[in-house]
Amino acid sequence: MIRRAAIAVLATLTIGGAAACTDSGQAGEDFSPGAAGIGDPYFPTYGNGGYDVTNYALKLRYDPASDRLEGTTTITATATQNLSRFNLDFRGPEVSAVTVDGAAAEQKRETDELVVTPGSGLRKDATFTTVVTYAGVPQPITSPELGTGGWLATPTGAIALGQPESASSWYPVNDHPRDKATFAVEMTVPDGIAALSNGVPGEKSTQGGWTTWRWTENEPLASYLTTMVIGDYRVTTGTHAGKPLVNAVANTIAKDSDADRAMARTGEVADFLATQFGPYPFDAYGGIVVDDDRIRYALETQSRPVYSDSFFSTSSSEWVVAHELAHQWFGDSVSIGAWKDIWLNEGFATYAEWLWAEHDTGTPVQTSFDRAYASVNWTDPSYDPGTAGLFGNSVYVRGGVAVHALRLEVGDDTFFRILKEWTAQKRNASVTTDEFIALAERISGKPLREFLMTWLTSKTAPPKPAG
Known part of the structure; x- marks a missing residue:
């Protein structure tokens, strides 16, 4: 949504x-x-x-x-x-x-x-x-x-x-x-x-x-x-x-x-x-x-x-x-198992906007990330936002920021492999954030839990990565 x-x-x-x-x-x-x-x-x-x-x-x-x-x-x-x-x-x-x-x-x-x-x-x-x-x-x-x-x-x-x-x-x-x-x-x-x-x-x-x-x-x-x-x-x-x-x-x-x-x-x-x-x-x-x-x-x-x-x-x-x-991939085919995980829907759908803008108008994803990073209210979490925050900007924009931070952390090839394996392996399933982190760690070979949870829940802005 x-x-x-x-x-x-x-x-x-x-x-x-x-x-x-x-x-x-x-x-x-x-x-x-x-x-x-x-x-x-x-x-x-x-x-x-x-x-x-x-x-x-x-x-x-x-x-x-x-x-x-x-x-x-x-x-x-x-x-x-x-x-x-x-x-x-x-x-x-x-x-x-x-x-x-x-x-x-x-x-x-x-x-x-x-x-x-x-x-x-x-x-x-x-x-x-x-x-x-x-x-x-x-x-x-x-x-x-x-x-x-x-x-x-x-x-x-x-x-x-x-x-x-x-x-x-x-x-x-x-x-x-x-x-x-x-x-x-x-x-x-x-x-x-x-x-x-x-x-x-x-x-x-x-x-x-x-x-x-x-x-x-x-x-x-x-x-x-x-x-x-x-x-x-x-x-x-x-x-x-x-x-x-x-x-x-x-x-x-x-x-x-x-x-x-x-x-x-x-x-x-x-x-x-x-x-x-x-x-x-x-x-x-x-x-x-x-x-x-x-x-x-x-x-x-x-x-x-x-x-x-x-x-x-x-x-x-x-x-x-x-x-x-x-959302046909993220939210519909792969659905959340609990409403606290809604960033798995909205963060990736927001990121899709940035991917489409790069494809359709030439606006780099990094430019969209930079703008979004500057706008995030870091006191509001993307993961487990509470019912009042279920459709708040942090679920959407901070979620998209976290997705791009993951891409920069693991590299393009690994990142898109994570996305495609996630949508293939979890097709028609109801999922959790823990499951996504586990899959990303397995594919990348990196410990990513602390990294991702910082981007999703930290009360202060994580250091901005270079694009």
């Missing part, structure tokens, strides 16, 4: 206090509730314990005239313990029914959690399918520290978007990047408006004045990287490198605008980044530009980033495209 305000300078699974219970139909086996959180210290209620999701399949219908969303979410998961019940994160509309493996299950809402109790316990390692049926008017998610996200109604549709939480406003989910899953959505909307989401477009069908749009993401993704954008958009479709490319720009933005021109370079930017980071990791390309004053940021929604139109006010706006496309 990059927020407009940020560019001024440039499970462990736990079972929380629940007593074990024995299901009467499975005598001798202890079954206990899954935890109501996945174990992230920043967001204790995000995610859930006791199961691992492999796929979400959504079949939804949305009427912009009433803002009513209705449909079902089918969740395929594997139990990681003997489960008597489990939670789903869900802030969405009223639930009318829940089934587990085809049988009716008890369900109740507890604040932002949907608590599901199946008719019999679920054994560890068993695959099970949960179907949740719901309908009503979804609401945004508002946080005093993190702003507003989730489901946002618009005059012609809606935008579902946000970090670190958004998915739970429109479908039940294990809402933490530690539990990645594949994703498919069918969204039925009135004829004449678009319903845009992640991944590969499927066949559209029309009946009775309604059109169903289908999208499939076959690579695992973190739930906050899912999106749904409904409304009046000019949609451009094609292929790039043998994969579908879908771009969309709100029709309230003038045709042939800077936004259109920047989106048209999506494939070119992705190809350049592949030379730096390794092969592009997904089955589709694209981007969506929205025109909504509530969204003043861009977000790396997997395979199809969403951009605020506010970024495209000049003829040289491709830096934000480079930033969000870099």
Whole structure:
């Protein structure tokens, strides 16, 4: 993600206090509730314990005239313990029914959690399918520290978007990047408006004045990287490198605008980044530009980033495209296991801006580093910034500075080998800073922990290295 305000300078699974219970139909086996959180210290209620999701399949219908969303979410998961019940994160509309493996299950809402109790316990390692049926008017998610996200109604549709939480406003989910899953959505909307989401477009069908749009993401993704954008958009479709490319720009933005021109370079930017980071990791390309004053940021929604139109006010706006496309490697394919590690996403995406500027305009990376180094507030850490600092400049700019310091320390050949091995070895995984340091030390043959942690967390500026 990059927020407009940020560019001024440039499970462990736990079972929380629940007593074990024995299901009467499975005598001798202890079954206990899954935890109501996945174990992230920043967001204790995000995610859930006791199961691992492999796929979400959504079949939804949305009427912009009433803002009513209705449909079902089918969740395929594997139990990681003997489960008597489990939670789903869900802030969405009223639930009318829940089934587990085809049988009716008890369900109740507890604040932002949907608590599901199946008719019999679920054994560890068993695959099970949960179907949740719901309908009503979804609401945004508002946080005093993190702003507003989730489901946002618009005059012609809606935008579902946000970090670190958004998915739970429109479908039940294990809402933490530690539990990645594949994703498919069918969204039925009135004829004449678009319903845009992640991944590969499927066949559209029309009946009775309604059109169903289908999208499939076959690579695992973190739930906050899912999106749904409904409304009046000019949609451009094609292929790039043998994969579908879908771009969309709100029709309230003038045709042939800077936004259109920047989106048209999506494939070119992705190809350049592949030379730096390794092969592009997904089955589709694209981007969506929205025109909504509530969204003043861009977000790396997997395979199809969403951009605020506010970024495209000049003829040289491709830096934000480079930033969000870099996240397809750093943040999407290789995801963080805890939110304190967010510099692994934003530091490398910021560095991608500098790499692209050197490639596209001739501005040396060293020049970008020098400017950034002079601007860093060294009292704010890049690693473990706290929830209030999650999207602060130090996560982005200081993170990028740390990346370039590593490059100068190990040399170009070793540095780019580190990046490519990291994205290859950790593809589809959720990772930590410790893992990155260990890989960098192994490849470089140098002890790098103290060096990197100084650049990421020291309260004073490290000596500036010569370029």
